[in-house]
Amino acid sequence: MSVETAKRYFELMDSSDAGTEDVLELYAEDAVVKSPRKGVIEGKDEIRQFYEANSEFFVGGEHVMQQFHEDGDTVVCEGLLDGETAAGREFEGIALTDIMTFDSDDKITEFRAYLDYSAILSELPSDDEVPSFHGN
């Protein structure tokens, strides 16, 4: 069931009809979200604020999920993110991994996000400034 819930999460995130409360229903009351940008977010009230801030930051987005790996109570979700920020930056094919752990009621108890925000938030330094990470 947990993989199905994980898939449902991305459907809700991408649906223009679904809102933050629909996403929050997937979470346990004392759930924890760990985000590279926000750090550790504990409990549904803080998680609600996190998703509301996200929905201001991103004006649109679509997950193209590719693989789901299940190990015990953990589901690792691998995919790509397309979208646009409120600041007008469009992005496509940003690799992301979201790792969810579930309780016995199939509610998310922990959500850990891994995403390369440098492709979303900011310009990269030029090759003159640092050795190129691209290796060419």
Next chain:
Amino acid sequence: MSVETAKRYFELMDSSDAGTEDVLELYAEDAVVKSPRKGVIEGKDEIRQFYEANSEFFVGGEHVMQQFHEDGDTVVCEGLLDGETAAGREFEGIALTDIMTFDSDDKITEFRAYLDYSAILSELPSDDEVPSFHGN
């Protein structure tokens, strides 16, 4: 065995005594690396160039791996990265996920890296420019 090989990968990456060739021994000949920065890297020759570029880019680094999830031929490695770039940027506790798939000889056939480079490469836009992703 695959989790042990994954752990060995991070030991080699962090060891000042180990070099690129030691890391490459863990890979199958026709392996593929997918990196958010470099894209798709195919075969040991290209993978060698990738690691050599990395070793110029990062002047030091340490992985603090926290969890390994195994699902069939896939191992998902979750942890944190501390280090410093050649450009002098020090970073600590950058969340990363490396996902490895293995063949029957326990060699890495595919390696997919997920890392928030924005914490390593560049400054974030100020709160004046865009709605804050931090939500405060």
